[in-house]
Amino acid sequence: MSTVPTQSASNLPKAYDPSAVEARRYAFWEDIGVFHADPDPTRPPFVISMPPPNITGRLHIGHGSTFTPMDLLTRFYRMRGHNAVWIPGQDHAAIATEMVVLRELAREGLSRESLGRERYLERVWSWREEYGGIIDQQFRKLGFGPDWQRERFTMDEGLSAAVIKVFVELYRAGLMYRGTRLVNWDVVSQSTLSDAEVEDEIRAGFLWHLRYISEDGSFAIEVATTRPETMLGDTAVAVHPDDERYRHLVGRFVILPLVGRRIPIVADEAVEREFGTGAVKVTPAHDQTDNEIGLRHNLPMLSVIGFDGRMTDEVPEPYRGLERFAARDAVVRDLEVAGALVRTEPHTLRVPLSSRSGTIVEPLLSLQWFCKMKLLAASALQAFRDGRVRFVPERFGRTFEQWLENIRDWNVSRQIWWGHQLPVWYTPDDQPIVAETEEEALRLAREQHGTTELRRDPDTLDTWFSSGLWPFSILGWPAQTPELEHWYPNQVMITGRDIIPLWVVRMVILGMKFTGEVPFHDVLITPLVFDAQGRKMSKSLGNSIDPLDLIAKYGADATRFGIMRQMRLESQELRFDERFCDEARRFNTKIWNALRYAHSLSEGLPRDGKLPARKTFSLADRWIFARLHQTTARVTEAYEHYEFGVAADVLLDFIWYTFCDWYIETTKIATPTRAAVLSFVLNTAMRLLHPISPFVTEEVWQALPKIGETIVTAPWPSLDEIPLDPQAVLDFDALISVIERIRRYRADRGLTPHYKVEILAPAALQTDIEMTTLLTSLGHVTIKFLTNPIANESGEVAGRTALLQTLSIYEDPELLRKRLAELDDEIARLERKFANPNFAAKAAPEVVSKEREKLVSFEDERTRVRATMKVQEDATEK
């Protein structure tokens, strides 16, 4: 057999150093363009659209848990021969980016307005040039291999054109309208927010009870509020129509304190009778529920808080211009003075916060653009119910469904400049013209309104509007490209559950509307990452872990492996425990040392990595192949079902505790096949592990007999080429359990591993040279063959495994007695089971026979233990 003489163990570094290997290997992959793919209709597609990270983004642990599976699956399917590609990109992150740039400008004493739109946008673009690519570099450090040549940006020309086209088409379909509605206003970023961008936080606050007196002074009604400053904008008091306490007051009027306005008492079902006093002040311009009540009762809507967060001119003079929280203090103080404040009690309440700026969101009335969602949602809902889009784990489908069922119109306009400007122009009398280009708008204006005097809407679209098109816009839509043809829909979308309403819902809706298809078949929801105490990782808590720190400590592979190891789909949280990364780092070292061992063999490794004829295999060879076969099957299945934690578990167990601890030990006695088997098993195991740990597997694979340039494109191991011999598994496993008994025997008696234990074996084993050799070398024993083998209770002695099981050794009499007692208990338990007539009658036949086998094997062991005890007694007597 030809060998590879060049790479001896001494040529390999003694230790595996991830930091050196990873940078070099990543550069190698990029150089040979291994992540790039073109559509190939002859092969099945496998495509993942990378959820575009914000250009302001930095790597965080969440990327580890959601992006590693994308890289893993792309690598897995590529090896399986799919036309696999992972398409990366970035999101312009309108509000987040604008906030960062505006802060920068403020430090220079500049503002958006002082620069003007054009120069401002240039500024943002250059900011993007400078900082936008950081996360791409960080992704490379984690070993992520998307097709960088296909990287897209939501503000690209192509993607922007798609956005404009979609807006215009929705408008022409009557699904986009302009209207004055209550919106979520962020006073810091000076823009609206969609419902999904508002996060509630439970905070301690107060409930102020106010007394409004009737216009004739005949009665007073008490209302409760958590936001007293809004009382300046009250235009009614509402009670429940069935509330006996107030029914007679409905239709009467009270006088609003501090303001003096005369407001009606109305009856509305939205009022909870049990809460507070059962009467609620109604501020239709600053509260969602109140707004709905206002619409139902035709109440005036007074905007008392402005876009700047200050009180407007609609309020009495003393409060005008006051900042909203200062106004609250002033109003409370004045109500108290006026005797309208009944009492103040502590109260915990939900405060709506902007997920962008963190400030308290102000609901207020504003003229905005909205997308009608009901009709669009219906087809998405239908697609889900037809099973065209499937959630993993399944239960997240309900979140999706629930959101679609209760969907409200989507406020798509934002008062910021960085983003896709609305393709909307207005005539001098404020008639909107929606068109894809300015020329078209001018033409339409001339034709329909007889004017060419147009002013463009300065607003931009919600960031999620462009990301909602992502899975098809990055493939070239609206053009019918080969990419769109073969790679759409994607196979799987992977994201966290917090993004379902923000993004998944919109992708499905817009995908259905504009491509007629779901954008992806599976939605994999990965667990959120928590710390060991079960707290959500966040910057403010200071408990977040920077993946770059983990990479520095353990290497990228170990970071990935550690995270994947802890991922269990059914759980919705992943309590991150760094010990798994440390274990993974030691695992990589173990693998590296196994490689060094293979290279240390005097005969060298076979050049081609081909296996010798099966009949030349040793028992250990056949055993490790069978184990490898099982491992390959389980790992493949685990990846297919997104069970990454299971795959990692199985691989660690096989490579470390099966291959290294047992198989390699058997090869320390030279066999003709060992070099070929070692390199074949290592090569195969590296391919199985590669999707999780790309770097170390490449490095090891390159040092083995192999075919091909890189493990990235190596074929996925095929079960057909790995022999499966079930008898070898039984025989070798029996050997293992004997050796473990021998080790325990020594440890129990405080003997050193050098101590040669004499064991008794049936004479029939004497001719089984292979087994006795393994036994003496691994177990470090001498064997005394008995001429009269110990049979089981029915007198049977048969087969190799059975022979091994009849081995007995001199054991500590006390331990033997203990074991005998245990066996008596087990046997008694099983006998009781069999004594129960219901067991035989009702239990499944295979269960009964399994239990029977168990009973027999316990009885056999008891026979052996008793025989050993007898041998001891005889020896003592002599």
Add this chain to the structure above:
RNA sequence: GGGCGCGUAGCUCAGGGGGAGAGCGCCACAUUGACACUGUGGAGGUCAUAGGUUCGAUACCUAUCGUGCCCACCA
């Protein structure tokens, strides 16, 4: 108010209707030959509690307790 996850060894977690598992930590032993980034052995658990289903429950069902998350217009 609805919906959902999780309570198994000191810690982080697998498992799963029929003999309680892993890693880390702990204890003991070993050590030049791939590997101290190691190997071997051990101690440690009424599988949250109470009922029910079943021949049999740690596992399935119900309730309770604890804990965490999501949704919702109790101001």
